[in-house]
Each structure stands twice: as C-alpha cells, then as structure tokens.
Amino acid sequence: MNLGFELNGKPATLEIQPRETLAEVLRGRCRLTGVKISCEAQVCGSCTVLVDGLPVSACTLLAYEVRGKRVTTIEGVAEESGKLHPIQQAFLDHFSFQCGFCTPGMILAAKALLDDDSNVTDEKIVAHMNGNLCRCTGYLPILKAILQAADEMRGQK
Amino acid sequence: MKPLSEFQVVNHSVPRGDGIAKVTGGAIYTSDMTLEHMAWAKILRSPFARARIISIDTSEARKQPGVIDVLTGYDLKGLHPYYGHGVKDHPLIAIGQVRFVGEPVAAVIAETELDAQEALAWINIEYEEMTAILDVDTAIAEGTPRIHETDFADGSFRGFDDFPGAAGNICQAVHVGWGEVDAAFASAAHVAEGEFYFPMVYAYAMEPYVAIADFDAKGHLTVYSSAQHPFMVRHDVAHVFGLPLNSVRVIVPYIGGGYGSKSYTKIEPLVAACSWKSGRPVKLQLSVEEAFLTTRGDDARVRIRTATDANGILVARQATIHLNTGAYAENSPMVCRKAANRIVGPYRIPNVKIDCFAVYTNTVPASSYRGLGGAQVTFPGESQMDELAEKASCDPIEFRLKNLAQSGESIHPGMRPIDADIPGDIREAAKMLHMDRPVTPGHGRSVCCSASDAGAHPVTLAMVQVYADGAVSVLSGSTEIGQGSHTVLAQIAAEEMGVPLEKVRLIGSDTAVTLFERSTGASRTTTLMGRAVLEACREAIAQIKVMAQEVFAAPAENLVEERGGLRSGETFLTWAQILEKYFKMEGCSIVGRAYLRKAGDLNLIPVFWEIGVVGAEISLDEETGMISLDSLVTIGDVGLAINPAMTEGQDLGAATMGLGAGLFEELIYDGQQLMNGSMLEYRVPRFSDLAKNIDMKLVQNRDGVGPYGAKGGGEGAVNPISPCIANALYRASGVRMRTLPLTPERVWKALKEKKGKAL
Numbered sequence: 001m002n003l004g005f006e007l008n009g010k011p012a013t014l015e016i017q018p019r020e021t022l023a024e025v026l027r028g029r030c031r032l033t034g035v036k037i038s039c040e041a042q043v044c045g046s047c048t049v050l051v052d053g054l055p056v057s058a059c060t061l062l063a064y065e066v067r068g069k070r071v072t073t074i075e076g077v078a079e080e081s082g083k084l085h086p087i088q089q090a091f092l093d094h095f096s097f098q099c100g101f102c103t104p105g106m107i108l109a110a111k112a113l114l115d116d117d118s119n120v121t122d123e124k125i126v127a128h129m130n131g132n133l134c135r136c137t138g139y140l141p142i143l144k145a146i147l148q149a150a151d152e153m154r155g156q157k
Numbered sequence: 158m159k160p161l162s163e164f165q166v167v168n169h170s171v172p173r174g175d176g177i178a179k180v181t182g183g184a185i186y187t188s189d190m191t192l193e194h195m196a197w198a199k200i201l202r203s204p205f206a207r208a209r210i211i212s213i214d215t216s217e218a219r220k221q222p223g224v225i226d227v228l229t230g231y232d233l234k235g236l237h238p239y240y241g242h243g244v245k246d247h248p249l250i251a252i253g254q255v256r257f258v259g260e261p262v263a264a265v266i267a268e269t270e271l272d273a274q275e276a277l278a279w280i281n282i283e284y285e286e287m288t289a290i291l292d293v294d295t296a297i298a299e300g301t302p303r304i305h306e307t308d309f310a311d312g313s314f315r316g317f318d319d320f321p322g323a324a325g326n327i328c329q330a331v332h333v334g335w336g337e338v339d340a341a342f343a344s345a346a347h348v349a350e351g352e353f354y355f356p357m358v359y360a361y362a363m364e365p366y367v368a369i370a371d372f373d374a375k376g377h378l379t380v381y382s383s384a385q386h387p388f389m390v391r392h393d394v395a396h397v398f399g400l401p402l403n404s405v406r407v408i409v410p411y412i413g414g415g416y417g418s419k420s421y422t423k424i425e426p427l428v429a430a431c432s433w434k435s436g437r438p439v440k441l442q443l444s445v446e447e448a449f450l451t452t453r454g455d456d457a458r459v460r461i462r463t464a465t466d467a468n469g470i471l472v473a474r475q476a477t478i479h480l481n482t483g484a485y486a487e488n489s490p491m492v493c494r495k496a497a498n499r500i501v502g503p504y505r506i507p508n509v510k511i512d513c514f515a516v517y518t519n520t521v522p523a524s525s526y527r528g529l530g531g532a533q534v535t536f537p538g539e540s541q542m543d544e545l546a547e548k549a550s551c552d553p554i555e556f557r558l559k560n561l562a563q564s565g566e567s568i569h570p571g572m573r574p575i576d577a578d579i580p581g582d583i584r585e586a587a588k589m590l591h592m593d594r595p596v597t598p599g600h601g602r603s604v605c606c607s608a609s610d611a612g613a614h615p616v617t618l619a620m621v622q623v624y625a626d627g628a629v630s631v632l633s634g635s636t637e638i639g640q641g642s643h644t645v646l647a648q649i650a651a652e653e654m655g656v657p658l659e660k661v662r663l664i665g666s667d668t669a670v671t672l673f674e675r676s677t678g679a680s681r682t683t684t685l686m687g688r689a690v691l692e693a694c695r696e697a698i699a700q701i702k703v704m705a706q707e708v709f710a711a712p713a714e715n716l717v718e719e720r721g722g723l724r725s726g727e728t729f730l731t732w733a734q735i736l737e738k739y740f741k742m743e744g745c746s747i748v749g750r751a752y753l754r755k756a757g758d759l760n761l762i763p764v765f766w767e768i769g770v771v772g773a774e775i776s777l778d779e780e781t782g783m784i785s786l787d788s789l790v791t792i793g794d795v796g797l798a799i800n801p802a803m804t805e806g807q808d809l810g811a812a813t814m815g816l817g818a819g820l821f822e823e824l825i826y827d828g829q830q831l832m833n834g835s836m837l838e839y840r841v842p843r844f845s846d847l848a849k850n851i852d853m854k855l856v857q858n859r860d861g862v863g864p865y866g867a868k869g870g871g872e873g874a875v876n877p878i879s880p881c882i883a884n885a886l887y888r889a890s891g892v893r894m895r896t897l898p899l900t901p902e903r904v905w906k907a908l909k910e911k912k913g914k915a916l
C-alpha cells in the first residue's frame with residue numbers, strides 16, 4: 001500500500017506492507033536508525049518519535065496510521081546547518097547519556113514536552129518522562145538537561 | 158607527581174567524544190547494520206527445561222518462502238560446538254538435549270526476518286521430557302541426576318586456582334579462609350547470624366543481543382556484535398571453527414548497554430554457524446524477551462554469621478554461598494570466585510571461612526552482572542554489620558570505622574593492600590547525608606560500603622599512532638560501552654602528546670586492527686587501558702626523541718622536553734614537526750605501543766580495590782509498604798577522575814542499577830517457566846524513582862596503579878545500595894529484611910507480622 005506523510009519536514013511517499021510498524025518503516029525503508037527498538041511493548045520509550053508533535057511508540061504503531069501526518073525522528077531535530085537543538089546541546093552539556101541507546105527517544109519525548117510548554121518543573125518533567133527508561137545514567141543528568149533546554153527555549157520565544 | 162592544577166585535558170569534564178553521534182541518531186549500533194546479501198536468522202527455543210531431543214524434522218520449514226537453510230544440533234559435524242571461557246559446556250545450539258526453557262534448538266536462515274520467523278512454526282521436534290532440576294537444593298541433593306552428564310574441558314580463562322570446579326551439579330566451588338573460625342565464634346562476645354537471598358536479576362541492556370557473521374570466500378570470518386569482550390568472542394569462535402586467530406575478526410560498533418550481560422560470548426558462535434551453514438552473511442537480532450532467556454545474574458542464597466569481641470572489634474566471619482548458575486557455566490565460575498572474595502568486605506577480620514558454590518540448574522544461564530557477585534554478597538555482609546553494631550551497642554558508622562581497613566592495610570592475605578581511604582569516604586558520606594540531624598518518623602538513614610577486587614586479569618595491549626600532521630590515533634581493544642572510555646582514553650593521549658583533544662581519534666574495537674585487551678569490565682578500562690595508552694604515548698615520544706637528535710643535529714642532553722615537543726635553545730618543534738622533518742615526507746606516522754601484563758606493580762591482584770560507598774535516607778509508607786528515596790549520596794574513591802562528570806555518572810548509574818535489585822527487580826520462575834521475562838512485567842528504575850536529593854563526591858587521592866593514580870569506578874555503588882536501603886528500613890520501622898527486592902508487598906507483610914507479634 002501507498003503511504004504519504006511528512007517526514008522530518010519533507011514530504012515522503014513510500015510503498016509499504018499493511019502490517020509494517022512505523023519503526024520498521026523508518027528503520028528499514030528510510031534508514032533512519034536513530035529510531036531504536038528495545039522492549040517492543042510501549043514500556044521503554046526508546047522508539048519514541050513525534051507524530052504531529054506528540055510522542056508515540058513507533059514500535060507498536062502501524063505505519064499507515066501516520067498517513068497525512070507529520071513525523072519527526074531524531075535525525076530531524078537538529079537544524080539543517082547542523083546546529084543542534086537546545087535539547088541536544090543540553091544532553092551534551094550534562095552528560096545525559098552513556099550508551100546512547102535511549103537518547104533519541106529521550107530527546108524526542110522531552111521535545112514534545114517543551115514544545116508544548118517550556119514552563120516546566122521537576123515534577124512535570126518526571127511525570128512526562130516516566131515512560132522513557134534509561135539503564136545507564138540514573139536519570140538526574142537527563143532531568144538537568146531538560147531544565148537547561150527549557151530555560152533556553154523560553155528565552156528564544 | 159604532576160599536581161592536579163597542571164593538567165590541561167585530564168581531570169577536566171570535557172564533552173564526550175561520541176556525543177554528537179549519540180544525540181543526533183548518527184551513532185550506529187550492531188542492530189542498525191546490514192550487509193550486502195545479508196540473510197536473517199530466527200531461533201526456535203525449547204519449551205522444556207530438561208528433555209532429550211528425539212528427532213528434529215526441518216523438511217517442511219525448508220519449503221517455506223524465503224527460507225535458505227535450517228541449522229540444528231545435527232548439522233555441526235566438523236565443528237567444536239561447545240564453547241565457554243570458563244568451562245566449555247555450552248553448545249552453540251542444543252545437541253541431543255535441552256537444559257532450560259528458551260534454549261536455542263533450531264535456527265532458520267531466510268531472506269527476511271519475517272520469513273525466518275514464520276518458518277519456525279514448520280519445524281517439528283520430538284522431545285522426551287525429563288524431570289527438571291529447578292533449584293539449588295534439588296541440584297545438590299544426593300541422587301539428583303547431573304544436568305551435564307560429562308566433564309568439560311577448561312576454557313581459555315585460567316584465572317581460577319581451583320578450576321574447573323567440583324563435580325555433579327556443582328559447576329564451581331571456591332573456598333576462602335584464614336585463621337581459626339570455630340574458636341573465634343566460640344569465644345566471641347556478639348554474634349549475628351542469618352540467611353539472606355539476593356534475587357535473580359536481568360541487566361536489561363536496552364539493545365538486546367545482536368550479531369552479524371560473515372564467512373568470506375577465503376574462509377575468514379567477520380563478526381559484528383554488541384559484545385563487551387571482542388577478544389574473548391574471537392577466542393571462542395576461532396575454537397568452534399578451528400580457525401587461526403587472524404581468521405576471525407570481531408568488530409564492535411556502539412553498544413546499547415551491557416552492565417556485564419554482554420561480557421564473554423553469547424550468540425556469536427550460533428550466528429557464525431548460520432553463516433557457515435548457509436554461505437551467506439547472517440544477522441540475528443534477539444528481542445528483549447529472547448534476551449531475558451539468554452543471560453541473567455546469579456541469584457544467591459547466603460548463610461552468614463559474623464562475630465565481634467566485647468569491644469565491637471570483628472573477630473570472625475563465616476559464610477556459605479549458593480549461586481543459582483542456571484544451565485551453563487557462562488561466567489558464573491568467576492562470579493563464584495568474586496562473591497567468595499567480596500563477602501569479606503573492606504574490613505579487618507582475623508578469622509574467615511567462606512564456601513561458595515555455583516550450582517547448575519535447569520534455568521536461564523547466569524553470568525556476569527555489574528559488580529560480579531559484589532551486589533549478591535554485600536547485601537548480607539553490610540546488613541549483618543548493622544545487626545552486629547546494634548548487638549554491640551555501637552553506632553553503625555562508628556562500628557564500621559572501628560573495623561575498616563586503613564589505606565595500605567591488607568584484608569585478604571596475599572592480595573594487594575587496600576589502596577583507598579575507606580574510613581575517610583564513610584565519614585564524608587555520613588556528613589553529606591547529615592547523619593547528625595534528627596530523623597523524621599517513618600524515615601531511616603544508612604551508609605554502607607563495599608570493597609571489590611577489581612580490574613580482572615591485567616593483560617592489556619595498546620597502540621597509538623602519531624602522525625606528522627599533528628593528529629594522534631589511539632587503537633584500543635577496550636569497547637566503548639557507554640562508560641566513556643573513548644573520551645577518557647583520548648583525554649590521556651591529548652594530555653601526553655600535547656595535542657588538542659580534537660586531534661585525537663579513537664579506533665576500535667576491531668580485533669584485526671587493535672591489540673589484545675582481555676576484557677571491558679571489572680571497572681578496568683581507565684586503570685589498565687588508560688595506563689597502556691599513557692605508556693604507548695611515552696614510548697612514541699621516546700622514539701621521536703631519538704629522531705630529534707638528527708633533526709636538531711644536537712645531542713640528547715641539549716634537547717629539553719616541553720609539553721607537545723622539544724626545545725633546543727630558541728627552537729621549539731612539536732612531535733609532529735620532528736616526524737615531518739625526519740621522514741621528509743607527508744603523511745607519515747609512527748606507532749607507540751605498550752604491553753601491560755601481570756608483572757611489576759601489576760603483579761599483585763587485584764589491580765585495584767574498587768570501593769563502593771553510598772548513603773541513603775528513605776521514607777516508608779507504612780500503609781502500603783512502599784519505600785521511596787529521599788536522599789542518595791555517593792562517594793567515588795577513584796584515585797583521580799580523568800573526566801569528573803563522567804565518573805560521577807558511573808556512580809549514579811551504578812547506584813540506580815543497584816536500587817532496581819534492591820526495590821523492584823526479580824525474575825520469577827513458576828516451575829520450568831520464567832513468568833516475567835518481558836519489560837511489561839519486569840520493573841526497572843524509572844524517572845519517578847529518582848531520589849529527591851542527590852549528592853555525589855569524588856575522592857581523588859591518586860592512590861591507584863592507573864594513569865596519574867587513577868582507579869576504576871563503574872561498579873562500586875551497585876553493591877552497597879541494597880543493604881543501605883534495608884538498613885535504613887530497619888531504622889525506620891524495626892523490620893529487618895533478609896530477602897530482596899524490598900517490594901511494597903514484602904515490606905507490608907513484614908510490617909504486619911511485626912505488629913502481630915507485638916500484639
């Protein structure tokens with residue numbers, strides 16, 4: 001079947017199988033391997049992408065569900081010039097990852113939160129990010145990065 | 158020793174070298190890779206814990222769309238199908254028998270992953286079920302059949318003095334001891350005694366096991382794998398196929414977490430056999446559910462007693478440890494050795510007797526788990542320290558301070574003396590946790606510690622390439638598993654060669670390119686590979702100094718080394734400039750190398766003592782039994798932090814992982830079946846489990862054998878966190894818990910029982 005959607009700001013048209021998940025399409029057909037597969041059960045958040053700005057587990061969403069919608073993956077977060085998004089920069093500044101496997105999903109989940117409202121508190125961040133697991137960092141460096149990015153994004157508005 | 162203030166790159170929290178790749182999705186992991194003409198494998202797994210395989214019929218499966226080939230235990234003629242670095246007991250796919258639910262029995266190789274998956278249903282296997290041996294007591298009882306009917310050959314790893322171990326279903330036995338334990342207990346003033354249980358845990362590296370194997374036309378094998386120890390994988394795979402070491406190339410891209418669970422060989426021999434059989438490059442990507450069925454941590458039952466004299470001075474400790482090792486030895490013989498050593502703790506104890514057994518059962522094979530036996534035995538050890546302190550009417554901190562080994566003091570006869578300031582660490586943690594302030598009702602605080610004989614066996618070889626244009630490459634066989642080794646090693650090279658950090662590139666791990674490094678684990682990389690890189694830089698500089706005499710036309714005594722090069726009078730030339738002038742050719746580079754082995758100041762084992770010191774304040778909801786963390790403090794006694802921010806990251810990460818086993822994590826078997834082998838049912842720490850207050854401190858006394866006095870710090874905090882919480886719970890509620898994890902249900906029941914008794 002034919003799938004038309006907006007991928008990282010550009011129109012995309014693909015021939016897909018009806019049974020394919022969004023993660024399979026993005027990783028396999030589009031070679032966007034920043035979409036990471038782990039639990040395959042909507043528990044870990046590592047496959048998080050944004051669909052119309054909202055965080056979604058790509059591992060369990062059938063790809064045809066995004067027809068006509070805007071999909072953002074980690075590959076589409078930085079500016080075309082290569083300039084990092086404030087969240088990406090903050091993750092670097094605070095050492096908010098080690099193995100990096102959860103990082104794309106973390107950054108996208110945080111982006112959904114801060115794009116919606118950058119007036120965040122620790123509690124709001126924890127509640128929003130609770131569906132994204134990290135086994136390396138102990139979470140504090142991620143929390144600090146999101147707070148820093150929120151500051152910067154408020155300044156930009 | 159060069160003062161801290163003079164370091165230009167080392168001891169600075171420079172950004173991670175892999176940072177941009179990891180925040181932009183550009184970092185390629187094995188699971189992201191595909192090769193030309195690559196086929197996919199899927200595994201059919203045993204539904205029985207112990208059964209004979211009567212027949213396997215693959216004829217229908219072979220007819221299914223896309224299927225290229227099927228591999229079973231009947232297809233391994235010409236191979237040495239049993240592997241294992243400790244005991245070669247592990248068939249790459251079941252041969253004649255299965256030993257746990259989930260053991261690979263057949264592999265379908267097909268054009269797509271889906272084709273392979275769908276063909277699995279067409280394989281018919283006839284089993285003859287046998288009585289499964291599911292727990293340690295049954296396994297060691299007299300008359301119980303052997304899970305492995307034959308004795309196996311030694312693996313490549315010969316670090317054990319009594320190896321391979323024991324007989325029957327005891328995979329490995331380790332006995333540690335000194336002094337006269339019975340006499341010491343007989344005359345002791347205070348004795349604490351109890352039985353403790355540390356649960357079966359799963360490390361949950363977020364990238365499940367994955368490997369790609371490719372036999373080329375010349376018979377050379379290339380393996381890409383999410384593996385911590387590429388050289389150990391190379392050894393095992395080379396053995397299976399009877400290949401020389403240079404015919405097996407193991408390449409490790411970025412690794413999505415390991416925590417011990419990706420140490421040593423896992424699925425690589427099976428994937429390589431699929432490529433060997435089918436003549437195609439083959440990728441096998443396990444799901445997380447399959448990873449649950451591949452490796453777990455050893456659960457441990459520990460019977461332990463400890464005694465003091467009337468003054469609260471420790472006089473004896475005795476423990477019997479039974480590790481549930483599962484169906485294959487994997488790294489459990491080493492876990493057994495380490496658990497036996499580590500249960501002594503960082504204390505001066507004159508009489509010790511430890512008997513530790515790794516026991517085969519028909520469950521998922523257990524292997525390394527962060528801390529390698531440390532978490533399993535620090536829970537009973539440090540819980541009992543608090544019990545004894547109470548009996549001796551002593552403050553638990555004071556009690557520890559009285560008994561802790563000082564720097565330079567030996568806790569294990571014949572081993573390296575303690576190279577850390579543990580009493581100082583404990584005092585600092587107590588201060589950070591405000592132990593002197595009154596505690597709110599329902600709250601409790603504790604500080605606990607551990608000392609692990611870390612670093613594993615010191616054989617570490619490294620090379621640096623120094624280029625005539627000022628660039629430097631470090632060729633390291635240590636894997637970048639997220640701990641930040643590629644950043645730390647680059648910092649050391651930049652410091653030594655006097656070049657900007659951006660000029661240093663890390664190459665590795667690739668066994669065809671990088672020299673041998675035994676392993677990436679036991680917190681060894683900064684200490685051993687870091688030192689090897691430092692020495693390789695110095696060796697390169699020594700070579701350039703000889704060349705410089707010709708370039709400067711001056712004798713060595715007229716050349717003065719300054720950071721980054723040499724000066725003769727008014728003229729300063731960088732190392733790169735000297736190379737350029739010496740070779741008179743662009744593009745040249747030279748190699749500096751270092752070969753570390755168990756010799757000189759690395760002759761004494763352990764390479765260093767890894768210290769774990771954590772403090773916690775918990776609050777207990779008595780209605781629900783729920784424990785939450787109000788404060789967490791960590792001390793990293795690391796000698797010198799090459800990158801302080803990343804070092805603190807190791808402490809917090811290790812403490813959080815330990816918190817999982819302390820509060821939530823437990824694999825549960827119901828009969829033969831693992832009941833909670835998926836992330837829907839296996840609860841790991843989340844954002845909301847973050848302590849309200851976190852305070853971390855690094856102690857940098859430069860007392861290690863690593864570069865500039867550095868020691869490792871990746872596993873320390875995982876060990877003492879669970880007893881710390883259990884002790885804090887005792888102080889909050891009067892309930893002493895000897896079984897982990899401290900789930901609300903378990904705590905609530907214990908609170909009820911205590912109240913019942915009080916009534």
